[in-house]
Structures are given as structure tokens and as C-alpha cells.
Amino acid sequence: MREFSGRRNHGGDTFMEMHQIRYFLAVARTLNFTRAAEQCNVAQPSLTRAVQKLEEELGGLLLHRERQHTHLTELGRLMLPHLERTFAAAQAAKSLARGVSKGEMAPLRIGLSETISTTALIGLLEGLKSCVNGFELTLAQLPYKDLVARALDGAFDLVFVSDAHELPDRMRSWILFRETYRLILPAGHRLAALPALSLAELAGSEMxxxxxxxxxxxxxxxxxxxxxxxxxxxxVHGAEQLQRLVEAGFGFGFLPANMPLIGGLVARDLVEAENARNVAVAVVAGRPFTSATEACLRLARTREWAINDARQAGPATAAA
Incomplete structure (x- = not known):
């Protein structure tokens, strides 16, 4: 049995090369070093040395060779799914990098504060889909604190938030549109018969x-x-929970005008103008823009926002 040195890099972590993993996966698939070498288009001695180096890195045998019979060791069986995922992720990253460099892919990662409805942004997203070659969208909705933390960590290219939130100094934002908040109540409630409500009519209500x-x-x-x-x-924490409680008679709620409602509920405007907020798009200052990010910002700041019963904010202005 060979001895294993467990060679490490200078940081003390195991260092594996992709060709070593690829060769091991080929042997695990064929259980034959000769056929694996043919599939990988490499000489068998080179493939064998690469697998041995991988075993040294991992500190144990991955394969048993008994005459003409090759099979995985217990360590090999345990490592196989992990190495398959590692190799697949590396291939996907290479494919994405090639697509981006050739202009075939334009990934965009957007984060929404949980009070911002996707409905309000559909027109913008459709515009990006039609004008950005290779557009690939990742859309996530999170509580504000989590959203900002992940944006600062690089998880999002840009985020959409309410101007009621105070953004960190590292972020820059632009107001896009103004959106009203509406009272949410059961369709059968007596106040639902009114087209709009004043605050005085809500006095004493359970919210x-x-x-x-x-x-x-x-x-x-x-x-x-x-x-x-x-x-x-x-x-509650989130629009769905709020609507379910309103439906069950726990009280009234407030939601942005573009938030879709479940069946059995209606939304009514409040007469007072103070029940509105501005929606802004924000980025991390100083971070280079991808082509998709730049296109999204340009389109968001210049388009005519068709927001349900919300007043336009006018020209985009810096909010931070």
C-alpha cells in the first residue's frame, strides 16, 4: 500500500486540480484505467499519476486495483458525489465565463425588498429581456437587512427598495416612482363599499x-x-401572512398598490396623501457594472413607469 504525504498548499488547505478530478471521475465511471485514459484522450501513465496525486491530496486510496478488477474504496465512494459536484460547478463556471466574454450571456442578479412587488417591475424586466442579448435573470426577495447585507457582499448587482429605508454610505440610489399604500380589508366589510376612506373613518380600527x-x-x-x-x-412578517390574517378577520392591513391580493380581499385608497412612498433602485458605489446592470439602470431611470394609481416621481434624483 502506498503512503500518502497529504501535500498541502501554503495556506494549509488541500489543493486539487480539475484534471485530476476529471480523470478520477472517468475511472469511477468505467472502472478501467485504460478505457478512462481513452475517454480523456490522455496517456494511461499520465492518468494514473494524476489519480495518485489526487489520492495524496485527500489522504487515502480512492480506488483498489486488483488484477483486472478496479473498484472504489470506501473513501472513493464517499468522495465521488462531492467531486462530481465540484467538477460540474467548475464546468458551469467556465461555460458562463465563455458566454459572457463572447457577449452570448448577460446575467443580472436583482434583489427586491419584501415590500416591493415583482408586479411593479414586470415592464422593466420585459424591456431588458427584449433589448439585452443573452439576458439571464436571477430574482430574489428578502427582508431589507438581509437584502442590503447580501448586496454589499456581492450577491446582487442591484436592489429595489423603499426610500423609507436608510441605505449604507457604500450604496447609491435613484428614486424611480412613487407608489401609494392602500388599506386591505375583506370584500364583505361595510367599509369596502366606499371607493376611498379617510383616516377618521378608520379611527379605533384593529390593524x-x-x-x-x-x-x-x-x-x-x-x-x-x-x-x-x-x-x-x-x-406579521411579509405580505402573504398579512393578507391571510386580514382574510381571517384579525384586522385591516396596509400594502403597496402593486401588491397582488388573494381572493376575498379588496384594496381601498386613503384620502390622505401621506400614505405613499418612493421606490428606488440602488447599487454598491464603486463596483464595476456588468453590461446587464448598466442596461437595467439606464432603462429603469428613463422609462415611463406605469404604476397602478401611483403618482410619478418625476425625473430621477439621487437619493443617497
């Missing part, structure tokens, strides 16, 4: 609070200044 939602906190502060008493007994 459903939303955790970590600055837009709602701003609205609550406005109601307090107007001496309107609203009771917030129940709290």
Missing part, C-alpha cells in the same frame, strides 16, 4: 402590524400626529 417595515412606521407616526388612534395587536 395588523408589519415587522421591520419603515413604510408602516412612517404611516403610524403620521396617524399619531393627526390624533388618529389605530390599534396594532397582531404582527
Amino acid at each position: 395588523i402590524d408589519q415587522i421591520d417595515c419603515p413604510d408602516i412606521e412612517r404611516f403610524k407616526a403620521f396617524c399619531a400626529s393627526a390624533d388618529i388612534n389605530l390599534r396594532y395587536r397582531h404582527r
Whole structure:
């Protein structure tokens, strides 16, 4: 049995090369070194040495060779799925890099604050799909704090947030449009018969609070200044939870005008103008733009936003 040195790189971590993994996977597939070498278009001694070096890196035998019978060791069986995933990820990364360099792919990673409805952005996304060659979209919706943290870590190219949030100094934003908040209530409630409501008509009503939602906190502060008493007994995190509780009779809620509603609920405008917020797009300052990011920013800042019952914000202005 061979001895293994467990060669490491200077950082102390095991260092494996992709060709070593590829050769091992070929042997694991064929259980024959000669056929594996033919499939990899390499001389058998070179393939054997590469597999031996991989075994040294991992500190144990991956394959048993008994005359004409080759089979995986216990370590080999355990490592096989991990090495398959590693190799597949490397191939996917190479393919993506080639596509981007040739202009065949334009990936864009967008993050939405959980109070921003995808419905409001569909027109923008359709425009990008039609004008950006090789457009590939990744869209995620997260709580604000998680969204910003991941954006700063490089997980998103740009994010869409409410201007009620205070962005970090490292981020720059532009206001895109103004969107109203609406009262959400059961369709059978007596107030649903009215086309619009005033705050005075809501005085004393049971409301459903939303955790970590600055837009709602701003609205609550406005109601307090107007001496309107609203009771917030129940709290939720997200639009779906809020709607389910409204449907079940726990109280009224507030949601942005573009948030889709489940069946049995209706949205009614409030007469007061203070129940609106601005929606902005934000990027990490100083970070180079991809072609898709640049196209998204340009289209977002110049397009005519068709927002349901929301007033236009006018020309885009820097919010941070």
C-alpha cells in the first residue's frame, strides 16, 4: 500500500486540480484505467499519476486495483458525489465565463425588498429581456437587512427598495416612482363599499402590524400626529401572512398598490396623501457594472413607469 504525504498548499488547505478530478471521475465511471485514459484522450501513465496525486491530496486510496478488477474504496465512494459536484460547478463556471466574454450571456442578479412587488417591475424586466442579448435573470426577495447585507457582499448587482429605508454610505440610489399604500380589508366589510376612506373613518380600527417595515412606521407616526388612534395587536412578517390574517378577520392591513391580493380581499385608497412612498433602485458605489446592470439602470431611470394609481416621481434624483 502506498503512503500518502497529504501535500498541502501554503495556506494549509488541500489543493486539487480539475484534471485530476476529471480523470478520477472517468475511472469511477468505467472502472478501467485504460478505457478512462481513452475517454480523456490522455496517456494511461499520465492518468494514473494524476489519480495518485489526487489520492495524496485527500489522504487515502480512492480506488483498489486488483488484477483486472478496479473498484472504489470506501473513501472513493464517499468522495465521488462531492467531486462530481465540484467538477460540474467548475464546468458551469467556465461555460458562463465563455458566454459572457463572447457577449452570448448577460446575467443580472436583482434583489427586491419584501415590500416591493415583482408586479411593479414586470415592464422593466420585459424591456431588458427584449433589448439585452443573452439576458439571464436571477430574482430574489428578502427582508431589507438581509437584502442590503447580501448586496454589499456581492450577491446582487442591484436592489429595489423603499426610500423609507436608510441605505449604507457604500450604496447609491435613484428614486424611480412613487407608489401609494392602500388599506386591505375583506370584500364583505361595510367599509369596502366606499371607493376611498379617510383616516377618521378608520379611527379605533384593529390593524395588523408589519415587522421591520419603515413604510408602516412612517404611516403610524403620521396617524399619531393627526390624533388618529389605530390599534396594532397582531404582527406579521411579509405580505402573504398579512393578507391571510386580514382574510381571517384579525384586522385591516396596509400594502403597496402593486401588491397582488388573494381572493376575498379588496384594496381601498386613503384620502390622505401621506400614505405613499418612493421606490428606488440602488447599487454598491464603486463596483464595476456588468453590461446587464448598466442596461437595467439606464432603462429603469428613463422609462415611463406605469404604476397602478401611483403618482410619478418625476425625473430621477439621487437619493443617497
